[in-house]
Amino acid sequence: MTKQLFIDTETKETIEEHLQRITHPIAVRWALACAEHVIDHYEQKFPHDERPREAIKAGYAWLQGTMGIREARQASFAAHTAARQTDDKAATAAARAAGQAVATVHIFGHAIHASTYAVKTIAHATHFDTEAVANERAWQYKHLLDLEKEM
Numbered sequence: 001m002t003k004q005l006f007i008d009t010e011t012k013e014t015i016e017e018h019l020q021r022i023t024h025p026i027a028v029r030w031a032l033a034c035a036e037h038v039i040d041h042y043e044q045k046f047p048h049d050e051r052p053r054e055a056i057k058a059g060y061a062w063l064q065g066t067m068g069i070r071e072a073r074q075a076s077f078a079a080h081t082a083a084r085q086t087d088d089k090a091a092t093a094a095a096r097a098a099g100q101a102v103a104t105v106h107i108f109g110h111a112i113h114a115s116t117y118a119v120k121t122i123a124h125a126t127h128f129d130t131e132a133v134a135n136e137r138a139w140q141y142k143h144l145l146d147l148e149k150e151m
Contacts, residue, residue, distance in 0.1 A: 072106065083095035
């Protein structure tokens with residue numbers, strides 16, 4: 001079987017440029033939303049494994065001031081462990097999106113990685129449908145702009 005290559009859209013570059021102008025809390029909110037948007041791809045395969053969902057919850061807890069960075073990082077590590085324990089590529093990418101999203105609490109730059117893993121989730125789930133990938137990136141960009149307006 002030929003290995004399919006992931007090809008991202010130009011919207012990623014637009015998002016990366018925009019991320020340079022937003023606050024850390026907005027970046028965290030956005031990264032968490034990107035992960036939440038695709039988490040079903042993990043949860044449908046592994047309904048009893050809550051590590052990726054718990055990572056997303058940890059990010060929101062940090063935003064609310066009820067969890068510290070250290071605990072949030074531990075949740076990130078747990079989500080990445082979940083990703084390593086599956087061979088399903090869409091589920092793996094969804095778990096990694098959750099891990100990267102909560103890692104944004106610690107390092108701002110993880111936000112773009114969370115979004116890319118979310119897009120990779122869609123790519124794997126749709127057998128690399130370019131329209132589905134483009135739609136996910138478009139949703140991410142619109143959501144980023146919406147969050148910025150709300151804050």
